[in-house]
Amino acid sequence: MKEDKKYFEGKTAIVTGAASGIGLALIEELLAYGAKKVVIADFNKENLETHTSRLSSQYPGKVKGILCNVTCEDEVKAMIAGAVEFFGGRLDLLINNAGAGFAGFFTAPSGQNVLQEQGMRVQTNDDWEKAFALNFYGSLYGCRAAIPLMQKQGGGQVINVISGIAFYNMPYQSMYAATKAALNAMTLSLRAEFWDDNIKISSATPGTTATAIWGDMKIPTSAQTPQQSAKRILAGVALNKRVIFGDDSDVDGSKTCFHDDYQDIPDQYLLNIARKRRSGDYVV
Numbered sequence: 001m002k003e004d005k006k007y008f009e010g011k012t013a014i015v016t017g018a019a020s021g022i023g024l025a026l027i028e029e030l031l032a033y034g035a036k037k038v039v040i041a042d043f044n045k046e047n048l049e050t051h052t053s054r055l056s057s058q059y060p061g062k063v064k065g066i067l068c069n070v071t072c073e074d075e076v077k078a079m080i081a082g083a084v085e086f087f088g089g090r091l092d093l094l095i096n097n098a099g100a101g102f103a104g105f106f107t108a109p110s111g112q113n114v115l116q117e118q119g120m121r122v123q124t125n126d127d128w129e130k131a132f133a134l135n136f137y138g139s140l141y142g143c144r145a146a147i148p149l150m151q152k153q154g155g156g157q158v159i160n161v162i163s164g165i166a167f168y169n170m171p172y173q174s175m176y177a178a179t180k181a182a183l184n185a186m187t188l189s190l191r192a193e194f195w196d197d198n199i200k201i202s203s204a205t206p207g208t209t210a211t212a213i214w215g216d217m218k219i220p221t222s223a224q225t226p227q228q229s230a231k232r233i234l235a236g237v238a239l240n241k242r243v244i245f246g247d248d249s250d251v252d253g254s255k256t257c258f259h260d261d262y263q264d265i266p267d268q269y270l271l272n273i274a275r276k277r278r279s280g281d282y283v284v
Contacts, residue, residue: 007238009034012087014080016070016142017098019047022161022206025230026095027051031059033234039083041068042098070098070138071130080145090153093237094146095204096139097161102131102176114280115172123175135179136186143190147199155198159237160187162203164250167257168266171274184243191242200240204233207246 013030017023019042030038040055042048045067052065064086068079084091104123109116123131139160150156162180169177184203191201209229229246236244245251256262 004235004238005033007033008093008234010036011092012037012083012090013093013095014039014041014083014091014146015095015097016041016068016138018042019044019051019065022209022226022229022233023095023097024051025226026097026233027055027063029227029230029234030093031055031062035062037062037064037087039063039079039086040065041070041079041083043067043069070096070141071133073137073141073144076138076141077145080142080149084149091146091149091156093157093159094142095159095161096142098138099135099161099179100131101163101173102127102179103173104175105172106174109278113278115277118280120172128175128178131175131179132182135176136182139183140186143186143201147190147194147197150199151194151197155200157200157202157237157240158190159202159204159233159244160184161233162187162205164205164207164246164253166203166205167250168253168270171270172277188242202236202241202244204236204244205246205250206233207250209246 008030011030013035015023015026015030015038018027018040023042024040027038027040040048040052040063042065048065048067052063055063064083066079066082068075070076080091080094102123104120104127105116106123108122143158143160146156146158150158160183162184163176165173165177166180166184169181187201187203194201206229208223209226224247232246233244243254245254256265
């Protein structure tokens with residue numbers, strides 16, 4: 001672990017969606033590991049100001065908060081430009097963490113469905129566009145703004161936070177699964193494309209973590225803390241792993257999801273999830 005921490009000493013980093021949850025934990029861990037300067041990027045002004053002030057008092061001159069809606073490309077460009085100015089001209093690490101979870105019907109259910117009684121609705125084309133704007137295009141905009149800067153400076157690192165749902169595509173979360181699967185595909189394509197520019201690009205799943213992303217859903221008792229997730233992600237960053245897994249269940253899921261010998265395992269598991277969710281037990 002000491003080696004992991006030393007990797008971040010003297011580095012500059014941006015984390016989006018960093019005024020709460022895993023993003024905030026990543027910022028806190030980066031500072032504790034000796035990062036030179038960090039930027040907290042978030043659209044929640046109140047949280048942004050609160051945590052920027054708190055961390056600035058702990059780490060004077062090392063923390064800047066920038067208000068940013070990642071669904072707007074101009075705002076992402078401006079945020080990264082402001083961060084690079086604050087950093088003194090060099091961006092070492094960008095973690096595209098901003099995103100949200102979504103649940104809903106793909107089409108109207110054919111029969112009785114407790115989820116419908118509980119308020120779940122059909123996700124419209126507009127819902128899908130908004131989900132992709134946040135979970136996919138927000139990271140795409142970050143990559144487009146950061147990679148040319150990293151090419152000019154001779155290298156850098158980009159982490160796009162996906163989800164285990166990119167591998168285990170949960171029923172009633174088709175929209176969320178599609179956004180994260182698309183982000184993972186783009187990320188791993190870019191990894192090879194920019195490898196020879198000394199730009200390290202990886203996907204990271206946060207694992208099952210107790211954050212606000214759960215909304216009204218019951219958080220599993222097995223959920224880890226944001227700090228635990230952040231530590232595991234940063235350990236993978238230091239090792240330049242292709243896909244960084246936030247917990248062991250994501251590792252297991254990725255192994256069985258696409259393996260020809262285990263076709264029945266995800267089918268049985270996900271069918272069971274679908275049936276339980278229809279009965280009102282919103283399990284994961």
